[in-house]
Amino acid sequence: MENPFHLSGKLAFITGGASGIGNAIARLFARAGALVTILDVNEEAAVQAAADCGHFAKGVACDVSDESSIARAFAAEGPCNILVNSAGIAHVGTVLNTTPADFDRLYRVNVRGTFLTMQAAIPAMQARGSGVILNLASIAATAGLPDRFAYSMTKGAVLAMTLSVARDLLADGIRVNCISPARVHTPFVDGFVARNYPGKEAETFAKLAAAQPIGRMGVPGEIALLALYLCSDAASFITGCDYPIDGGFFNLR
Numbered sequence: 001m002e003n004p005f006h007l008s009g010k011l012a013f014i015t016g017g018a019s020g021i022g023n024a025i026a027r028l029f030a031r032a033g034a035l036v037t038i039l040d041v042n043e044e045a046a047v048q049a050a051a052d053c054g055h056f057a058k059g060v061a062c063d064v065s066d067e068s069s070i071a072r073a074f075a076a077e078g079p080c081n082i083l084v085n086s087a088g089i090a091h092v093g094t095v096l097n098t099t100p101a102d103f104d105r106l107y108r109v110n111v112r113g114t115f116l117t118m119q120a121a122i123p124a125m126q127a128r129g130s131g132v133i134l135n136l137a138s139i140a141a142t143a144g145l146p147d148r149f150a151y152s153m154t155k156g157a158v159l160a161m162t163l164s165v166a167r168d169l170l171a172d173g174i175r176v177n178c179i180s181p182a183r184v185h186t187p188f189v190d191g192f193v194a195r196n197y198p199g200k201e202a203e204t205f206a207k208l209a210a211a212q213p214i215g216r217m218g219v220p221g222e223i224a225l226l227a228l229y230l231c232s233d234a235a236s237f238i239t240g241c242d243y244p245i246d247g248g249f250f251n252l253r
């Protein structure tokens, strides 16, 4: 029987694919037969990640918060069949101690970046009458997490954009979904623990792991498997959905 999750013949753009969840998605999609292009602000890491993927994957410099950078990358790489928006940045703070500059910085990458890459990818998908977009939201989109004001704002927006775009593109044969992971162990987590809880890294890490009822953080490969399903033709009946992948966070607390 043919593998129902294959991506042969698909050109897949993965933003933020140089690290963490995006990187696991890029590797798995390449193994599933996709021609993968990693778009990341860290060009060196993108090129290295693409080399690690093999299967003719490419690594391209792209700052998703900058429309000219996106226009350059999309013009050079051609129309994609699949767009995965995994580029994102973290922030720790409440409404009171978040600075306007940090609020704008988070917004520019996580919200504006997702908007701009969707806007760049969609016209060619419409012309073809097919396409898949998958955005990385978070449990922060729908749960009140402590100390995650600006980050939660961005992920709520990613969820809302996903639903809005899915609705508007129904007639174009373009499926649009998002994934909401709980804590996943990536450089993103290690980075913000080191930055925001210096001297308390091990304790904070244990607390973050225990926040998932299953007793641990997720690993990027687990998120990649859900992404593969949602971006493959096996999920042809799925659009306008947000998928929690959360170690029991929502239902078992």
Ligand SMILES: NC(=O)c1ccc[n+]([C@@H]2O[C@H](COP(=O)([O-])OP(=O)(O)OC[C@H]3O[C@@H](n4cnc5c(N)ncnc54)[C@H](O)[C@@H]3O)[C@@H](O)[C@H]2O)c1
Pocket (backbone or CB within 6 Å): 015, 016, 017, 018, 019, 020, 021, 022, 023, 039, 040, 041, 042, 062, 063, 064, 065, 085, 086, 087, 088, 089, 109, 113, 136, 137, 138, 139, 180, 181, 182, 183, 184, 185, 186, 187, 188, 189
């Ligand atoms: N790790 C988690 O616990 C977790 C949980 C829920 C949601 N998410 C979301 O998943 C996504 C990936 O997270 P991760 O943990 O893999 O992060 P990560 O830090 O490991 O990787 C993020 C990648 O995005 C790239 N990036 C950052 N700013 C960019 C920009 N302006 N343009 C292009 N690329 C840029 C970085 O260079 C990096 O390669 C993010 O959107 C994050 O919010 C993560």
